[in-house]
Amino acid sequence: MKNTPKEPTDAELLANFTEGDEAAFREIVNRYKNGLYAFLKQFLNRRELVEDVFQETFLQLFTSRDSFDPNRPLRPWLFTIAANKARDALRKWRRTAAVPIGTIADSQELSFDEVLNTITSYTVMPYEELEKNETALRVGRIIANMPENLREILILAYFNKFSYKQMAKILSIPIGTVKSRLHTAVGRFAKEWKASFGSKDI
Numbered sequence: 001m002k003n004t005p006k007e008p009t010d011a012e013l014l015a016n017f018t019e020g021d022e023a024a025f026r027e028i029v030n031r032y033k034n035g036l037y038a039f040l041k042q043f044l045n046r047r048e049l050v051e052d053v054f055q056e057t058f059l060q061l062f063t064s065r066d067s068f069d070p071n072r073p074l075r076p077w078l079f080t081i082a083a084n085k086a087r088d089a090l091r092k093w094r095r096t097a098a099v100p101i102g103t104i105a106d107s108q109e110l111s112f113d114e115v116l117n118t119i120t121s122y123t124v125m126p127y128e129e130l131e132k133n134e135t136a137l138r139v140g141r142i143i144a145n146m147p148e149n150l151r152e153i154l155i156l157a158y159f160n161k162f163s164y165k166q167m168a169k170i171l172s173i174p175i176g177t178v179k180s181r182l183h184t185a186v187g188r189f190a191k192e193w194k195a196s197f198g199s200k201d202i
Contacts, residue, residue: 040053
């Protein structure tokens with residue numbers, strides 16, 4: 001009975017990649033392309049920008065192979081590249097200052113846990129079903145219309161399941177800022193979610 005070949009770890013792929021193994025690079029792309037594309041689609045919400053940033057992210061991964069430490073986790077590093085390039089793309093597209101957040105009051109009608117349950121339920125179903133699901137579409141519209149930094153933190157936290165520490169590295173901000181920004185984002189989401197029903201009865 002033959003043993004099934006063991007799938008290489010990210011660290012092994014990176015080590016092979018840094019030594020010039022192009023097959024390892026293709027495997028990295030295949031392993032993370034779907035998650036990365038979904039992240040960019042949610043964050044940028046503009047197809048022409050998504051395609052460009054997606055390609056630029058993997059191009060930088062390819063060109064930066066000599067300077068990358070194979071012992072570092074790959075996924076957070078890859079999303080750091082994507083997040084930075086996505087923000088740059090949005091800045092170029094707008095040519096204006098980012099939308100100020102201001103002071104956003106937390107919703108009194110929905111608890112923190114209820115809001116999180118609403119957000120995280122968005123990822124339970126297959127993507128094709130999400131496109132047709134009314135609740136998912138409402139969630140998507142709310143997130144798409146949020147200020148850039150709030151939209152970004154929600155996507156990283158609840159759709160991609162990054163930890164506070166990983167998000168701090170990806171966004172280059174202190175962990176305390178991650179927590180406060182996420183709290184603000186959830187409060188904003190709750191407020192918009194309630195308003196999307198056009199009634200106090202949810």
